[in-house]
Amino acid sequence: MRKSGNTEPTALFAKVPGGEYDRLIFRYPYQSDTMLAMSYHEAAKRLAHSYHGQPIDDTVLLPFLTLYRQAFELRLKEMIRSFASLRRRFEEPGNPALQPKAIEKRLRNPRVLGHNLEALLNEMLEHADSLESAEDFPDSTRELVMLLHEADSSGTAFRYSGQLPDIQESLDFPDLAALLDEEFTMLGGIEDALTEMYAAGPQPEDEGDWY
Template sequence: MRKSGKTEPTALFAKVPGKEYHRLIFRYPYQGDSMLAMSYHEAAKRLANSYRGQPIDDTMLLPFLTLYRQAFELRLKEMIRSFASLRRRFEEPDNPVLQPKAIEKRIRNSRILGHNLEALLNEMLEHANSLESVEDFPESTRELVVLLHEADSSGTAFRYSGELPDIQESLDFPDLVALLDAEFTMLGGVEDALTEMYAAGPQPEDEGGWC
């Protein structure tokens, strides 16, 4: 997990200190991108549960999509880190491209990966395909990530006005919720299946821990 190095409390949070247990909410320093991806997913589901089919519900569509886009982005980035770690540990320990700093540099570089969902998907698949994956990546999940990318290739189209088509559009919101939830869950299942497959197999002589 990456660390910020900061130790001072967040001034915004200190402005409203917790006083009563039933009113508390916590931010934990050990929340990595994987946990944050699940948090965005959970927040999106909770927002979707407030849908009542009323005109005011139109206001939740883009914030809802923003949450899901971020959830997919963070999940893909964690899969890249995880699969690169498996390649280092089991197959190419000396490959400089697979070292943690090199992977992190690619993830953070906006011209290489950054917030580009399609580029993140392709990078993740490159790592996955280099491993002994027992199953093909689900086509429906690949298609959904590409559709999200096409709708918001900049990472800002759901957050700011003026980047989506200049037309009025309607869609079935419960179907959208079900689609995004199913494919996000599928993406997590792919990561779990591959990491568990390696965890159950022969281990290298030098365990050394995950890196």
């Protein structure tokens, strides 16, 4: 988990201090990108449940897609960190490209990985392939990530106007919501399965810091 080093309260939150238990909501400082990805996923599902097939529901489509795109991006980034950590601990402990600072530098560089879903997918699969698991990666999940990338390669097409095709489009929203939910859940299952497989095997004498 990366820390900002800032311990000052957020002024926006301090403007509306919590008092009554049934009105409280919390932000925790220990939230990882995995937890945030799950939060975006949960928010998207709640937004999807507000759909009733009415004209006003058209307004939720792009915010809904924005939430899911961010969820997929964060999940892929955490998979890269996790798989690089497994390679570092079990396969290539001396590889400088697998060190946490090197991984973070690649993740944060917009010219390398940044918000590019295709680049993130390929980086994750490269690590998975080194761990001999890429062959089990579902084609449907790979396709869905690429469809998201093609629709919003910049990471801003769902957030700002004028970047999607200049046409009117219609789609089945419940089917879209089910597709995104299924493939996002699949990504989490892939990460968990690989992590658990290595956790069940012989452990290095010096486990060090996973991240």
